[in-house]
Amino acid sequence: MNILAELRQRLRHALESVCDDPDAWCGLVKPAQDPKFGDYQANCAMPLAKRLGANPRELAAKIVAALDIADVCDVPEIAGPGFINLRLRPDFLEREANRVCSDERLGVPAATNPKRIVVDFSAPNVAKPMHVGHLRSTVIGDALYRILGFLGHHVVGDNHVGDWGTQFGMIIFGYKHFLDQAAFARNSVAELARLYRLVNQLSDYHDLREALPAQRAEQARRRDQLQAAEAAPPPADKPALDARKKELKRLHADLAALAEEITAAERKLAAVEADAALAAVAAAHPTIASAAREETARLHAGDPGNLALWRQFIAPCLAAIQTMYDRLEIHFDMTQGESFYQPFLAEVVAELSNRGIARESDGAVCVFVPGATAPFIIRKSDGAFTYATTDLATIAWRVRELRADTILYVVDARQADHFKLLFATAELWGYRDVELRHISFGTILGDDKRPFKTRSGDVVGLESLLDQAVVEARRVVDDGASEDTGESGTAFDAASRDRIAEVVGLGAVKYADLSQNRESDYVFSWEKMLAKTGDTATYMQYACARVGGIFRKAGVERGDVRRQAGAIRLTNPPERELARQLLRYSEALEQAAAEYRPNFLTQYLFDTANCFSRFFESRECAVLKAETEDLRTSRLLLCDLTARILSHGLSLLGIHTLDRM
Ligand code: ARG
DSSP, X not given: OOHHHHHHHHHHHHHTTTOSOHHHHHTTEEEOSSGGGOSEEEOOHHHHHHHHTOOHHHHHHHHHHHOOOTTTBSSOEEETTTEEEEOBOHHHHHHHHHHHHTOTTTTOOOOSSOOEEEEEOOOOBTTSXXXXXXXXXXXXXXXXXXXXXXXXXXXXXXXXOBOSSHHHHHHHHHHHHHOOHHHHHHXXXXXXXXHHHHHHHHHHHHHHHHHHHHHHHHHHHHHHHHHHHHHSOOOSSHHHHHHHHHHHHHHHHHHHHHHHHHHHHHHHHHHHHTSHHHHHXXXXXXXXXXXXXXXXXXXXXXXXXXXXXXXXXXXXXXXXXXXXXXXXXXXXSBOOOGGGGGGGHHHHHHHHHHTTSEEEETTEEEEOOTTOSSOEEEEOTTSOBOHHHHHHHHHHHHHHHXXXXXXXXXXXXXXXXXXXXXXXXXXXXXXXXXEEEEEEEOOEEOTTSSBOBOTTSXXXXXXXXXXXXXXHHHHHHHTXXXXXXXXXXXXXXXXXXXXXXXXXXXXHHHHHHHTSOTTSOEEOOHHHHTOSSSSSHHHHHHHHHHHHHHHHHHTOOHHHHHHSSOOOOOOSHHHHHHHHHHTTHHHHHHHHHHTTOTHHHHHHHHHHHHHHHHHXXXXXXXXXXXXXXXXXXXXXXXXXXXXXXXXXXXXHTTOOOXXXX
16 A cells, blocks of 8 residues: 555545645645654645635644544644644554565555556667766666556657667768778677777867867967956956956856867877878878768668668677676667658658648758747758657657557756757647656766766776676675675675676666766766665665575575464564555655656665664564564564565666675
8 A cells, every 4th residue: 555645545535625626735745754743744734724714723623523544543633833743553554564564566556547658768879889878878767667667557668779870871981991801700899889989080080170270269369358358457346346257267267168178189189190000091081071971871861782781780789789788687678769760750841841830941841849949950951850850750659559658768968958849849749648758867977077987088888887896896795794694705605706796786886876866967986886884775785685694594484484374563663663664665666656766766765774774773673582472473574574675676776686695
C-alpha cells in the first residue's frame, strides 16, 4: 500500500463535506518533517480556511471529525494554527510490515492506469567511441525505464542512435583516402574511430587556421578597447564608478576567454605542424571539411557506393556500443536510429508546409513557433533535412506504431531549445494527446569544475572510465576488511574479488550520477562515490552484505525466516522507525516516477540504510541476542526486508548487491 496515497484519499473524502474541490487540497498531506508532528501532516486547513473565510483551527477540527481514519492512525492532533498531525497506529504498522514481508512487490502497487511510455535514452552518435558524456543519458534513462516498468507501465526503451549524421561523411572520406587496410581487418571500429579523428582533426586544422587572423585582430581590438576604458578618467559618483568597474571586469573576462580560445587553436595547429607526415596530409587536403560534407550529402542522396560503405560501417559500430551496454546491463527494446526515419522526412516537410505550419524563409523551410526567437528549421536551403525533421518524424512514428502516451527524451540540458521548438511544433501539428518531456540533465565536471576531461585534455572514453571504476573499487574491496559484514577482503579468492570490484565499481559510477538532482552539474570524484559511509551505492551494498552476515551468523537461510511461523513485532522506537521507513518504498517510487527523478529513490534508499544502521546499532534492538525467540525472528525479518528493499531499489537503478563482500 502507498500509505501517503491512502491518507490523501481518506482526506479527500473528509474534505467533500467542507469544500467542493477536495482534489485540490488533499495533496497537502506530506510526510512530517519532525517526528514530534507524527508521521504525516495535513496542511490544508489554513489555506482552505482563508478561502472559505473560516477559522483554521475550527475548520481543522471539522475535517478531523469527518476523517475516517481510525484503522490507520491514532486520533489526529490539531497543532498550531491548524496543522493536522497524523500518527500511524502501531498495529497498523505491524500489520502492513508483515504484509509487505510476504509481498513479492514489496508493498508497491502496480499502476491502475498503465501508460505507454517511450524512453528515448543513451542515443550516442555511433562511429565515434562512447565517452563520459554518454553516461548520464544512459544511466538516468535506464533507471527511469526500470522504475516505470516496475510500476506497471508499458515502457519501450528506444536507443535513438545518431547513425546518419555528418560523422559518416567524415568516415567515408577517411576510408577513401587514408584507410589502413590491415588495421581495418584487425579491428574495424578502432580504425573507423581513427579515421573519424583524423578527418576531424584535419578539418579543424584548416578551419582554425583560416579563423586565426580574424581572431588575432579581434584580440588586438579588445585589448585597445580595454586600455582605452582603463585610461578614461574615473567617474565621480558611486553608481557610475561601480558600473565602470563591472564593465572593466567584463572586458577583462572577454579578453581572457578569447586569449584562451586562441591558445587552444594554436596548440591544435602546432600538433599537426609538429608531425611532418600529418602536416603533409593536411597540406594535401585543404578542402577536406567541404569534401567530407559532400560525402555526407551523397550518402543522404542515396549514392550506392556511399550507402554500401555506410552499411559496412554501421554493423560493427553498433556491435561496439553493445559491448558497453552489455557491461552496464542496459537493455533496449529497440534501437531505431535516425537513419530509420529518412523515408518519412520529405512527407513531414510537405505536410507541415501544406498545412501552413512551416514556410520558406531564405531558401530554408522553417516553423516559426510563436514566442520563440529562433526558427525550427526542417529543411535547409541546400535541401538537407535536419535533426529537427527526424525528431518530428519520430514522434509521428511512435504515436502511430507504438501508441505512445508519453515520450521521455533523456538528453543533455544543452538541447533544451531544440526540444522546446520540437514540442511546440508537434503541438501545432496536432500531437496534443501525447505527453512530450525533455528529461534534461547537467554536465559531469572534473575537479577544476569544468567538463570532465583526461589530464591531456581529451574526452574521457567510457570504456576506460568503467575500467578505472573497477580498479578503484578493487582498492576499496581489498582493504575492505569489513567488521560489519564479518568478511574481509582477503578472505575471498581473486575471482570473487574481481566480481565484487566490478559490482562495486559500476554501482558507484551509476549511483553517483543518479543521486544528483539531474538538472545540476556534478563533480566526478572516485573518493566520494566509493565512500563506505555516505550517500553511495557502496554504503548500501555493504548494508546488504551486513544483513547477509547476520544470517550467516544466525545459521538461518533468509528465505526460511520468511516461510517459518513468526512475524514482525514493533516493540521499540528504532524498530518502529525502520518499519515505517520500509513501508514508504512505494511513495518513493511514485515520487521518482511522477517527476522522472531517480534521486528521489536514491534519497529513500539512503534514508533506509541510515534507519537500518540506527536500528542495528541500538542496544534495544539486539538481533541475534534478542530477548526472546519471537523477537529474534521479528528482527531477522526486519533485517531481511531491509536488504530486500535496498537490493530491489538498487536493481531499479541498474545496480547489483551481493550477499557477502
Ligand atoms: N544523438 C543525439 C546526440 O548525441 C541525441 C539524440 C536524443 N534523442 C532524440 N530523439 N533527439 O546529441
